[in-house]
Amino acid sequence: MLGNLFLTFAKIGAFTFGGGWAMISIIEREVVDKNQWLKRDEFLDLLAVAQSLPGILAVNISVVVGDKLRGLKGSIAASAGTIMPCFLIILAIAMFLTPETITSNPVLTAIFKGIRPAVVALIVAPVITTARSAGIGWKTAWIPAAVALLIWSKWPIVSNPILYIALGGLVGWWLARRSHKILKDK
Numbered sequence: 001m002l003g004n005l006f007l008t009f010a011k012i013g014a015f016t017f018g019g020g021w022a023m024i025s026i027i028e029r030e031v032v033d034k035n036q037w038l039k040r041d042e043f044l045d046l047l048a049v050a051q052s053l054p055g056i057l058a059v060n061i062s063v064v065v066g067d068k069l070r071g072l073k074g075s076i077a078a079s080a081g082t083i084m085p086c087f088l089i090i091l092a093i094a095m096f097l098t099p100e101t102i103t104s105n106p107v108l109t110a111i112f113k114g115i116r117p118a119v120v121a122l123i124v125a126p127v128i129t130t131a132r133s134a135g136i137g138w139k140t141a142w143i144p145a146a147v148a149l150l151i152w153s154k155w156p157i158v159s160n161p162i163l164y165i166a167l168g169g170l171v172g173w174w175l176a177r178r179s180h181k182i183l184k185d186k
Helices: 002-014 020-034 040-052 057-096 099-104 106-133 142-152 161-185
Strands: none
Touching (some): 020 040, 020 106, 040 057, 099 106, 142 161
8 A cells, every 4th residue: 555655646746747735636536536535535635734734735635635534654654755756856867957048948837847837737627526526516616716816915914824724724714613513403
């Protein structure tokens, strides 16, 4: 299992461009659909935990998935699988290409410009699928949109994302407590 975790996350790390958000849909497909290690709800819960942790999202999600499946050893295997390909690719680029080489070479410049739209699609896709899985529809889509606009604003008090993480946690706790009380009263 540890080898499978490492290889799965190494494959994801090696062939995904665009960072953590671009990897989420591929991680979900591998972990939930293909290997069936987790149910979709469990994956979404772990994704929420990974997002709330400091650090790189792709590594965080590999750590929490590995931990859920095999504890500390699973975390190490999955995170090593995620990090290793990226490290080796960046090392090779640093050894053979300088920034001047990349910007002066029209083929490399065209390749990087061609990758940009694909990266945008890879980032947008998990946002949409996660929103659907989390039950965000047209009636509730205004909440993340309003929070994004407030964070984007230049107002010092409302542009702090920590405020919305704390508010989201409090509202989630209150709703869970309220639904538990309603079920208890029935």
